[in-house]
Amino acid sequence: MQTTSAKSPEPSSPALDRQSLRPDCGNCFALCCTAFGFSRSADFALDKPAGSPCQNLAPDFSCSIHDSLRPRGFRGCAVFDCFGAGQNVSQGFFAGKSWLDNLDTKDEMFSAFKAARQLHEMLWYLAEAQTRTFDPDASSRAVQLRNTIGQAVGGELPELLSMDVEDLHSQVRSTLMDVSEEVRASYFAAGDDHLDSALTPGADLMGKNLRSRRLCGADLRGAYLIAADLRDSDLSGVDLLGADFRDARLEGADLSKALYLTQPQLNAARGSCATLLPPDLEMPSHWHNG
Template sequence: MPQQPEAPRSDLRADCANCFGLCCVALPFAKSSDFAADKAAGQPCRNLQQDFRCGIHTRLRTSGFTGCTVFDCFGAGQKVSQITFGGTDWRRAPETSRQMFEVFPVVRQLHELLHYLTEALALPAARRLHGELRAALEGVEQLSLADAETLVAADVPAIRGQVNTLLLEAGELARAGVPGKRKNHRGADLIGAKLKGADLRGANLRGACLIAADLKGADLRQADLIGADLRDAELAGADLTGSIFLTQAQLNAAKGDATTKLPPTLTRPAHW
């Protein structure tokens, strides 16, 4: 039977009402098809209001800011705002702004790892790894609650490498239950690939570039999709139930319809 992850932890979901608009200030973006203007890191987006809300939130796509609709901080914004900096925002205390903007992307990466580790712990096939996965989760969790100085100094690439080794093994164990030969497209360049109706059950699609790929009607059950780029991928009629490490942001970047089958923990994007 397909293995379904448990519902994501609420603290790993973005809560913009309790964030100081950090993704709209701390991160840079360049004028492109995803963003209608250039913005430097540390510079507030022109659409950010005084109450830290987005002035064009309901029309981001039509206003040229599609990139904002596919970003997920995994709950890092509210943690940095309310825990790391104790609810004091960068406008009232401008002396905290530089450090706050440095801390945010660090905690965002840590929360992303927490999200994946939580999902891996819900995979019955990866039970023999649960002890190591739980220890890794507890270590990352503890670091995410550290003070700003500790967070800025953290060796995030090393932590990601250690966690990724566990996630890779967990994914392999989960995919092993799929009968037959499983396709390996790890890191593959599949831009615009014609994969309509393809049998990709249990496939390794970790880090694959699937931009604008035709996956209509494809069977992606129990496929490992961690890090796969699904921007503008056609998912109409595709079956993603039981897929491993699929995120809401990946779905938001893709194109699907009412016939696309999704894991129960994820929601159908409004623009579909």
């Protein structure tokens, strides 16, 4: 993809506003509860085939056990976030007509949701990459990719379904990694030198005691942080793209300047009102409940 050092135009699609990349379940036909399947596990209390409604789905597309998902064995549902793809597909591509109203649209709607969900997540990351980089070429690439994806998620259904999502994912990943290298480089001096060998992409840090550490600038992309103790630690400039935060302890941790953090990661973790978060992410409700 060609780049230019000239100032890039801002993305034009309204779907690129990060606020629109938040789920609005009231304007969605419960696509996450129908399109995707899951197997009985610690995150799901039962098996559900893809393309079938969850047994907890109410006639109005709400969840009949929404307020008790975790204690009833559906932590996976409480963690999930569609990045706004659900309402976009329901109200945009299908003009507010549900798959129940026209069963002939069911397969297309579910396919559109699966593609849109991936694209919306890419938009979330690219929006951050654009604001964090000082490199005009990286910013230009982020803008170009956001516009390309924005045209797909704000256009016509055939174009969305024909998108080469894997190719886009590869381009997005390359841009995110370039920005990550730039951002992390400005934090390296603040990190704990004796931990550098353990803090690598995809590292197995399950249950690791990383409490009260300055981890600034570490690359924890895809790392397994399940049940890791990160209480009171500084994660400024830490690349958290795809890191697994299930049951990670984040009480008092500073994630306000962490890189590529998402709401699903927070939803999977444990934290408190003392945890510092980026301004466009919210404290999960179960943090309030201890």
